[in-house]
Amino acid sequence: xxxxxxxxxxxxxxxxxxxxxxxxxxxxxxxxxxxxxxxxxxxxxxxxxxxxxxxxxxxxxxxxxxxxxxxxxxxxxxxxxxxxxxxxxxxxxxxxxxxxxxxxxxxxxxxxxxxxxxxxxxxxxxxxxxxxxxxxxxxxxxxxxxxxxxxxxxxxxxxxxxxxxxxxxxxxxxxxxxxxxxxxxxxxxxxxxxxxxxxxxxxxxxxxxxxxxxxxxxxxx
Numbered sequence: 055x056x057x058x059x060x061x062x063x064x065x066x067x068x069x070x071x072x073x074x075x076x077x078x079x080x081x082x083x084x085x086x087x088x089x090x091x092x093x094x095x096x097x098x099x100x101x102x103x104x105x106x107x108x109x110x111x112x113x114x115x116x117x118x119x120x121x122x123x124x125x126x127x128x129x130x131x132x133x134x135x136x137x138x139x140x141x142x143x144x145x146x147x148x149x150x151x152x153x154x155x156x157x158x159x160x161x162x163x164x165x166x167x168x169x170x171x172x173x174x175x176x177x178x179x180x181x182x183x184x185x186x187x188x189x190x191x192x193x194x195x196x197x198x199x200x201x202x203x204x205x206x207x208x209x210x211x212x213x214x215x216x217x218x219x220x221x222x223x224x225x226x227x228x229x230x231x232x233x234x235x236x237x238x239x240x241x242x243x244x245x246x247x248x249x250x251x252x253x254x255x256x257x258x259x260x261x262x263x264x265x266x267x268x269x270x271x272x273x274x275x
Contacts, residue, residue, distance in 0.1 A: 057105040059151045061142040066113035089261035093162040101166035103173045136205045143201035154200035162258035163233040181225040185234045186212040
C-alpha cells in the first residue's frame, strides 16, 4: 500500500448549501459552491501529498466542470454523504490505497501546508486523524487504511468518529487549526469569510463580494 488518496464529496452544484437558500437563490449559490470547490481543490493539489484526488457526486455536472487533469470524478451511486464516503472507501481499498482523506468542500481558507501536517501526524499504521469544525462536525478526516471506521457524518460527527476510533483500538489524532475548522454553512459564515479574507484572495472571498451581505433584521437580533 503506497498511495494516499483524497476524496471530496459534493452534493451537487445547485443542491449544496441549502441553508443559504433564503439569502441566495440557485445561480448565486452555484457560483459560491464552485468557488468553494475551486479553493479546496487548489490547496489539495498544491500540497502534493496525495497521489489520487477524487471528487464524488451524484451530479455529473460536477465532473464536467473539472479544470484539472489531476482530479478524477466518481459518480455517486448511493444517497447521502456517508454513502458517498463508503463508496470511496471501497474503491480506495480495492486499489490498495494506504490512506483516504475525506475533505469537505466548504473550507475555503485551507492551505497546502494544512494537508501536509495532517498526513504527517502520528505514527504509521492503523489510525484516524481529524480536523473538527467549530460546530462539532468533521471537516477533514484521514483514515489509514481506508474504511478503518465507518463514516458517521451529521450532527456531532467529530465525537462519533472519535468514539469509533477508541472502540476499534485505533490511534486517534486531532488537529486544531483555525483555517480548516472554519466552514461555510450559513449567512454568518459568509460574513466571517469577508472579515477574514477582506482582499478577496480566495475564490470564495471574491464570490462573497458579489453578493450584498447585509443581514435582515431577523438576523441582527
